[in-house]
Amino acid sequence: MRQLELRSDFMRPIRLVTFDALHTIITPRQPIHVQYSRVFSPYVGDLDPERIKQSFRVVTASECLVPHRLRAMAKGIDQYHSALKDVQKEHPSYNKGALNWWCDVIRRTAIGAGADEKGETCGISSTNLGLNHFLDTHLTDITQKLLMRFSSGEGYEAFDDAIAIICRLQDQMCIKTAVISNGDGRIRTVLTDLGFPSFLDPVILSEEEGSEKPSPDIFKKALEVINRTADGSESIIRPSQCLHVGDELISDYQGALNAGWHALLLRRRGAEGEHEHKEAEENLKQVQTIRDLCGIIKWVQTRKV
Secondary structure (H helix, E strand, O other): OHHHHHHHHHOOOOOEEEEOOEOOOEEEOOOHHHHHHHHHHHHHOOOOHHHHHHHHOOOOHHHHOOOOOOOOOOOOHHHOOOHHHHHHHHOHHHOOOHHHHHHHHHHHHHHHOOOOOOOHHHOOOHHHHOOOOHHHHHHHHHHHHHHHHOOOOOOEEEOOOHHHHHHHHHHHOOOEEEEEEOOOOHHHHHHHHOOOOOOEEEEEEHHHHOOOOOOHHHHHHHHHHHHHHOOOOOOOOOHHHEEEEEOOHHHHHHHHHHOOOEEEEEOOOOOOOOOOOOOOOOOOOOOOEEOOOHHHHHHHHHOOO
C-alpha cells in the first residue's frame, strides 16, 4: 500500500520547473578563452587562446560563473595545470568571496597561459615597475573587466528556445519557473540584461546559499522559497511536483532525483556538437534526456496524471 501511495504521489502534475543557467538557458557569445584573451591583451600582451583554454580548463561557459565544473577535456588532463581546479579545491563554493576567488583563478590562468608577472613578455620593461609584478599590478583591473563582461549580454546570450519555453510554461500551462545555479550573483544580472521574464523567480545561487548542486539542500531551499511566497489560494508544492532541467548528469540530473524531484538531462548538440556535454565514462541508461527545451513541454504533456 505504501509503495502505491508513493507512486501516486510521484505522478502528481508538475507545478514547478527549475532550470540550470549556463549551457541550459544561456551560453557564451564567443568561446570563453577567446574573450579572456582579448581582455588580457592590453595588460599582459597577446596570449594564445588555446593556452588560456588549457590553463583555465574551459570546457563550457560555466567556468566563468560556476566554480564547480572541472570536466576533463581529454584523457590525461592531470598532466596539465588547471587554475580553476586548483582554486576550487582550495576554496570550494566561493568561501573566500567571489571577487577574491576570481582574482585567484584569473591570476593563475594568465600565468599558466604564459603571462610574465613582470611584463617582460609583452614588451614592457620590468625596471619601470619597481618591485611590483606587472600582472599583479593590473590584476584588479583585469578581474573587474572580466566580471563586468560576464555580468551582462556582452559575454552571454540566451538560447533561442529559452525565453519562449519559460513563458509558455508560466503563461499557458500555469507552471512556476525558477533557476537553480552553482553560480554567483552575476547570474541575475545576466538574466535581466538578456530579457528573461521577472517571473523566472527565485534565482537560487550556490554563492548565496552555501551549498551547491548536487546537494539536496539547494533544491530544498528553492522549494521553500517558492512555497513561502505563494498566496493563500495555492497549495504547497511537493518535491514530486517539481522538475529540474540541466546539462550536468551528476549536479543537475542526479542531484534533483536525490532531492525527490523529477529531472531531465539536457544535451544540446550545437552546430559542431559544442553544447553536448559529456561526463567521463558516463552511463545514460535509464536517464531521461532531451535535445532542447521544447522537450520539457512534450514530457509534461505526456505524463500520466
